[in-house]
Amino acid sequence: MAISVQEKKTPSAITLKDYKVNIRPNWCPGCGDFSVLMALQKSLTALQLNPKDVAVVAGIGCSGRISGYLNAYGFHSLHGRALATAQGIKLANPELTVIAAGGDGDAFAIGMSQTIHAMRRNMDITYIVMDNQVYGLTKGQTSPRSSEGFKTSSTPYGSVEQPVHPVQLALSANATFIAQGFSSEQDELQELIRKAIEHKGFSLVNVFSPCVTYNKVNTYDWFRQHVVQLPETYDPHDKGAALQAVHDTNGLCLGVIYEEDRPPYDELIPGYAHKPYFHADLQLPTELFEEAMAEFQ
Amino acid sequence: MAISVQEKKTPSAITLKDYKVNIRPNWCPGCGDFSVLMALQKSLTALQLNPKDVAVVAGIGCSGRISGYLNAYGFHSLHGRALATAQGIKLANPELTVIAAGGDGDAFAIGMSQTIHAMRRNMDITYIVMDNQVYGLTKGQTSPRSSEGFKTSSTPYGSVEQPVHPVQLALSANATFIAQGFSSEQDELQELIRKAIEHKGFSLVNVFSPCVTYNKVNTYDWFRQHVVQLPETYDPHDKGAALQAVHDTNGLCLGVIYEEDRPPYDELIPGYAHKPYFHADLQLPTELFEEAMAEFQ
């Protein structure tokens, strides 16, 4: 049983300032990631979570720097492995709010396997993908999210591979919460991240977060022209409808696309302690040791 | 342009004997993999492919031994990496018929990322997954294909994770040929593998290949009771219909589930030689070298 968000509220209200740090992000001016950072900070504030109870794990990439730009426990892990680290953190202390974050290369290239398995495992964590459809930090190579024909330093004649579709993959992988946002729609994005955190189980927020330096195709303008808001009437609990919406909008719909109630992983582990191990008494009770030894007689 | 299957025919007809080797498989009696092996041998025979022009790459697992049990060039590679090796082979010699094969752990646990990316890359190779929903060779742990509640040595209280759905994943990952077979239906399986090989582009054949030793749930009988043949009228060219069929049958439909005409990867590589490199003259023409050097002046 995960502690509910309500119980974590502290008497003195949390303000946005609590999530600020005194470090200037090294992102390029105009990078979509600024907005993601702000939306995340605002969501955490809105949820009145104490920064000390939040852990943000990031991968490697421009996006990956995010964990260092807000005031919360952070782990700047490895390229593609943020989710593995994040799941470990959640297991060790289920009372934490655990956010994993990273780039599209992180999530869908090197980390593809970790992403799909985290989805089906359904631990109560939130994954924010800053999807700029290019490799930013390594100076602009193609990403699995780049569209066909996309020209980069590693595909000077245009990419010849089909891009991956995050939402479709997440649907097939049984993710229990799937949303898509856009850096330019910061209010909505904040809302989506908040809902994702509130969701009990694995939540994916894929964010179109333009790279102003290396992606001259999928720009803010391009997205503004192509994204489609899911209608008010849309019911995210219907997988068929979700698949349809994704298909109809060519994967460019914004909003909560899918949501499902399923017990998160930690509620299913037999005998699980459901509390932070570092507070626990780790001494093995003598009778348990003796019982264990008896099996070897 | 891949050489078509027809052109590869040799004057003297290929018989099943050409694909036999003098090695007794070390599979348990009754293992579903025997039938997969036989179906593969028969398909290759039916296609009149010369064994010397076939390369079978396998992963590690009981299933992974398959590459050593037929007469063809073989590569018994690493756990989860058969597809990477297979794609390398295809690139180096596009005239070969390249088959990758392995277990469900191979394909959907450690090799998940390789599987999804091979699908979207769409090289002209065939991937046969021997899906027994358990880890055979390591003595019966849970697999990402095991159903919830499945008890194994690593999940003595039953698995608490959602299984992955090979066909759904393949559909989301843009695989251009997706079929599903069953060891007990060897004739159909042979047909499916044959079609998969004939398909130009990436083809997946997921085979329910029961592990008689470690999977006491998904047995031959269980499958016989649960699998559903796709009707004659089913049109595999419609992705929506494919998704529906998979949904309706709980992923247990047999047949060619999806098929799409899309140029395979090698046809899209700019300037690609389209012939075996080992026959090629590797000497760099002097003018090219000089041209390259001139750029550094």
Next chain:
Amino acid sequence: MNGVVEELTWMVGGEQGEGIDSTGATFASLMNRQGYFLYGYRNFGSRIKGGHTNYKLRIATHPVAAQSDHVDILLAFDQPTININAKELREGAVVIADERVHPKLPEGIRASLYVVPLTQIAEEHGNRIMKNMVSLGATAGLMGLPVEAFYELMQKRFGRKGNEVVEQNMQAIAAGAAYIRQHYEKLEGFDLAPADGKSRYLMIGNEAMALGALTAGCRVMTAYPITPASDIMEYLVRKFPKVGGVMIQTEDEISAVNMAIGASYAGARAMTATSGPGFSLMAEGIGLSGMSETPIVVIDTERTGPSTGMPTRHEQSDLNMAIFGTHGDVQRIVLSPSTLEDAFYITADAFNLADAYQVPVIMLADFALCEALQTTEGLDPTQVRIDRGSIMTDEQLMQLPGGGQFKRYAITPTGISPRTFPSQVNGIYQADGLEHGEDGHPTEDFDVRQKQMSKRLAKLAGFHYDRAIDYEGPQQPDLLVVGFGSTRGVIDEALAQLRQEGHAVARLTLRCLWPFPAEETTPYLEAAKHIVIVENNAGAQLAGLIHREVGYHGKSSSLSQYNGRTFLPSQLVRLLKEWL
């Protein structure tokens, strides 16, 4: 007593999947209950059914820690068992074989063949699978063991199936014993001297390591199945529910190591266990553990390499990888248990050392140690203390000046910086695999880099571990035999024999491989006239390590075996004599 022997080696062999393991285990259990010391070694292939397998059990009135040279009694369920193992039979050995397979002894083998209708007797007693019990009975008959000795065991095993089943099995055993006594003359040399009847424990190294981890407070284990490591995850997953722990089977070893790092960062004692191929995949994660100073314990159960190699065979060839694998300069500790007791205590130590130094600790355990069944007098949980190292208390944190993040990577004289866990007030910091400043934020400042790297180096600069070495023998030996891991047992046995022949020989076992215990080993290496470094790998990896760290190229020789087998005592005696 007349004609009794102090030890016997019994082997049962047949097709994989025929119940060879359980036959061996049953017999081992029986002898354990009598108070004998045992060493059991399973020879099995990387396949599930079919192919030859055998279980070799050494039974003695004194502690034994290695395979014996010869087999005294071979229980053969098929002819290949006889053919494959014939050369291991001592002169005068007995082969008990099932009549049904029309057994024959290969030419030139001087042993007695006892043909027994094992299957037939079993069938007569109701069930052909009781063949195993019949054969154990035959063994008892040969060894003069009273069949009543089996009763308690049969009770334990079949009790809940009802008395009838117990009786049925007892009768099968009795029939096997009777058959031998009726048809074959009593032979000298098969009666074991009586044991002391003391109650001891029988376990494999993997179980001892798993129990060590459990006792040391490990509560999160992340792992991907692989031979021969899977026992560990399979053991812990059964035990964890009792202590609120969790074993999670990950999608691969990369996830396993990174998940363990996450769990440790958040305050758990976390570990993973794997073997060669998975260990290679963990290289990047081990580097992250080192760089982010997040303690983890990684057990590597070595098997025959390289690559997939021979998954069910013995080797000690991951030493180089354990110490030098992963790019960059990664501080780490590499330990290597050499006995069953080591497997327990050193694993427990590993968690304390990981916490104390905030580094990855690698437990390098070889196949023979992991899988051999051995006797222990007992393991003492009170010797295992749990020390989580330098952690900021909530009180200490409250006293920190506010503002700014916690200096997780504070430069300290020892290089060790106190850490915090998420949810601690005033303890917020970022763990980082990039070079970072004191608060964990990435830096590219050359001086900060220099300081942080030096800090990490400092941590292990004066490292000392109590159990680092084990030395046995005279102070100035003519020959010093150096090894690590399971070779300890066989070296001891070989040296005992050499000493009987009058040689001044000694053994030095390294239980800490890195940081290399130069101070501890040098006096011994210095004092020896000649050094032989014995190991089971092709690359003479331990020899290379010793040369690198302390030299002695001139007076040391290398003795490497890399065919997948352990050394045998007499073989080692023969080989070592080259230097005597």
Next chain:
Amino acid sequence: MNGVVEELTWMVGGEQGEGIDSTGATFASLMNRQGYFLYGYRNFGSRIKGGHTNYKLRIATHPVAAQSDHVDILLAFDQPTININAKELREGAVVIADERVHPKLPEGIRASLYVVPLTQIAEEHGNRIMKNMVSLGATAGLMGLPVEAFYELMQKRFGRKGNEVVEQNMQAIAAGAAYIRQHYEKLEGFDLAPADGKSRYLMIGNEAMALGALTAGCRVMTAYPITPASDIMEYLVRKFPKVGGVMIQTEDEISAVNMAIGASYAGARAMTATSGPGFSLMAEGIGLSGMSETPIVVIDTERTGPSTGMPTRHEQSDLNMAIFGTHGDVQRIVLSPSTLEDAFYITADAFNLADAYQVPVIMLADFALCEALQTTEGLDPTQVRIDRGSIMTDEQLMQLPGGGQFKRYAITPTGISPRTFPSQVNGIYQADGLEHGEDGHPTEDFDVRQKQMSKRLAKLAGFHYDRAIDYEGPQQPDLLVVGFGSTRGVIDEALAQLRQEGHAVARLTLRCLWPFPAEETTPYLEAAKHIVIVENNAGAQLAGLIHREVGYHGKSSSLSQYNGRTFLPSQLVRLLKEWL
């Protein structure tokens, strides 16, 4: 000529993304065309825009292969550039800075500050981005370079944009030069002696390695982007279409290495290139290459480690990983280029060696070598011969007795077994990462294992590589300085200075690290009075290797720097004097 100097070091600095690189590159190109020898080093951070970056260009009338100690001319686009680099300025240096940033020299710096309205002049000439050209003009003015020298370059660069643009840029350059001449007195010590005007080539090590691979017949490259290796994939992807090759950006490094193995198995010369984190991920694949005897070439471009470390900084800390990484005993060759020419020729050799010995060959290249811009007189493709090693011809295969599979892993005296490629008649076999018999099928036979492992060991037993070492200096030096990779240049320069001071010093550079060239190095190590092993890593990895392989613990010392910087000549002189 009066007052001319034989070399000058010029540095341009500013914010990342401000065109510092291209300003540096333009100036380098200009000086190259004049016939000067150059060494250019970019200092940049692991971020895309913002943060300080600089480009340091050493310009000389003679070959140079290291960064210089001091900066003579600093072109500063912002104040941080002055602050950060002030301590590198030689006494009497000139700082040219943009008026717009109100530049100031830090206290105590004895240099001249030339404040120039760079941006303003650029704007006056039509476009503020021409600031770079104005500043190059100012440089020319200071150095007494005729601005006409820029013409050809501007033509080449802006020619297709029309003459007007060329003219505009030329005017900006002229205005910059004029400004300096008008406002500042001519200073001594900034006029370079004229160069020989010879046409030479300017490239970075990564380009030389990529070109070496292309020339050696590499036609398949599989890679995942990573700094500083990405240049190589980006170079080859542009060149391959001309020769029918293919560069494929894989989903990760695991795929990259395994795909390269597949391509090689099927007959291509295949390679991959990566840096630390990716190299760690390739450990398992490198083992498979070794075990299956499938040749591949892996370039590892080292950067500051461990873990993600400092991606854009220099280090040489993957030596241990390259030689000892991956579980089990994996035969491999590790080469390390020490010059730009090495980068070309040794990479080409790598493909021949991989094919000859059927092993993975690792090219260990350090950041400074990979990224520094250097002058070469030329590279000779006729010195690159392509030798694919032992391959069965179709004719040989036809003569084999039929039946059974091809003995790909035949036991031979050299350990090298001729191979076949798929589609060859009679050549069918299975490549295997499991231990296997001669036909490649898995085996668990102890003897077969022993033979195959010994065969693999035999392959490299007598390994000799012509370019393994490079020695320079007297035969019995008082001090022998040993190093590998890019340290060669700076060592040479330091030793030249020490020799001028009368010291008998020598340099030994290892270009083959594994198999360790013991025979080649021992005479030199033996002859030296003292040895100093110079390297850029915290673990003294090369020192450890030398100790391991040949000893000399007693008379060797270690000089390690691990702050992300290369050594500078005067620094090395100072440090080495400790042993003189």
